[in-house]
Amino acid sequence: MKPTDSIPLLSSASRPTILIVDDDEAIQDLVNIYTQEQGFQTRSCPNAETALEDMRKFFCPIVITDVQMPGMGGLSLCRKLRTGKWPGYVYIIVMTGHDQEDGVVEALDAGADDYLHKGAPPAELRARLRVAERIVTLEQRLRRTLESKARQAASDALTGLPNRRTFDRRLNAEFKRARRFGEPISVLLIDADHFKQVNDQYGHHVGDEVLRRLAATLREHLPREYDVLARIGGEEFAAVLPHTSRDDAAIVAERLRAAIESTPFATAAGKLRVTVSIGIGSLSNRVSMEPQTTLDVLDEADRGLYESKRLGRNQVTVAPATEPRTLLEVSS
Numbered sequence: 001m002k003p004t005d006s007i008p009l010l011s012s013a014s015r016p017t018i019l020i021v022d023d024d025e026a027i028q029d030l031v032n033i034y035t036q037e038q039g040f041q042t043r044s045c046p047n048a049e050t051a052l053e054d055m056r057k058f059f060c061p062i063v064i065t066d067v068q069m070p071g072m073g074g075l076s077l078c079r080k081l082r083t084g085k086w087p088g089y090v091y092i093i094v095m096t097g098h099d100q101e102d103g104v105v106e107a108l109d110a111g112a113d114d115y116l117h118k119g120a121p122p123a124e125l126r127a128r129l130r131v132a133e134r135i136v137t138l139e140q141r142l143r144r145t146l147e148s149k150a151r152q153a154a155s156d157a158l159t160g161l162p163n164r165r166t167f168d169r170r171l172n173a174e175f176k177r178a179r180r181f182g183e184p185i186s187v188l189l190i191d192a193d194h195f196k197q198v199n200d201q202y203g204h205h206v207g208d209e210v211l212r213r214l215a216a217t218l219r220e221h222l223p224r225e226y227d228v229l230a231r232i233g234g235e236e237f238a239a240v241l242p243h244t245s246r247d248d249a250a251i252v253a254e255r256l257r258a259a260i261e262s263t264p265f266a267t268a269a270g271k272l273r274v275t276v277s278i279g280i281g282s283l284s285n286r287v288s289m290e291p292q293t294t295l296d297v298l299d300e301a302d303r304g305l306y307e308s309k310r311l312g313r314n315q316v317t318v319a320p321a322t323e324p325r326t327l328l329e330v331s332s
């Protein structure tokens with residue numbers, strides 16, 4: 001490789017970081033010059049062992065590695081990179097001073113994406129890096145798209161809270177953990193009072209505003225980050241409170257009820273006062289007296305919610321615990 005006139009610098013923040021692995025400092029410096037001229041940020045390591053450690057701390061989506069190095073060689077590094085777990089795809093360019101065809105095949109079989117001779121002109125390196133950048137960028141975009149779709153599938157579009165499917169999954173996971181370690185867990189079912197009147201009088205766009213502000217207020221007044229709040233349908237919300245007994249859940253529920261009652265919601269129709277009714281279901285260590293399935297806990301909370309509505313709404317009700325269901329009752 002021979003130095004050439006530099007090309008205009010691009011924004012380094014928008015380019016993938018490249019890890020250069022070579023025991024020859026002169027080659028390291030030369031490759032650094034060529035890659036940095038194209039706007040890439042670079043990191044350098046003198047051997048494969050150090051490169052693996054560096055990748056775990058500072059992930060680089062593009063790796064340029066020499067084949068022959070003391071200790072672990074470049075091909076072994078390729079195999080290690082391919083079997084490792086990384087936050088994104090690793091595009092590997094193997095660089096060597098030899099030009100045998102069997103060496104190219106061996107490098108590709110080891111997991112390399114491309115092969116470059118050390119005597120190649122800088123223009124060839126630049127072209128191969130453009131290919132690497134294109135592949136890495138496409139992979140990152142695809143990953144972000146899939147992650148976004150997964151979040152959308154797990155979230156309620158209106159409020160941004162977890163949806164019913166996500167709520168059920170989280171409740172099942174927390175319930176199993178609580179049963180395993182003998183810890184209490186509680187569920188709140190929360191329903192906006194007279195919400196149909198809001199939609200009928202002011203329109204669904206105002207109703208949507210109310211639901212968004214209701215969700216935000218509930219989330220703000222839940223005591224812990226790991227408490228799960230979800231919108232499970234219409235104007236109904238649910239919260240999973242791990243490590244929370246029935247009595248403590250009643251305190252949390254009353255806090256939520258009072259916060260909603262005292263917080264007029266600013267909407268396009270002006271400030272509206274909203275209240276909620278809440279029912280509580282719980283599992284605790286008193287196995288003989290407490291619900292034994294998630295369905296029992298939800299049924300208990302639903303009975304509490306119904307009672308809050310019957311008593312005039314804007315209430316918190318702890319329904320009496322039911323006896324555990326038998327396996328026959330659960331499966332029927």
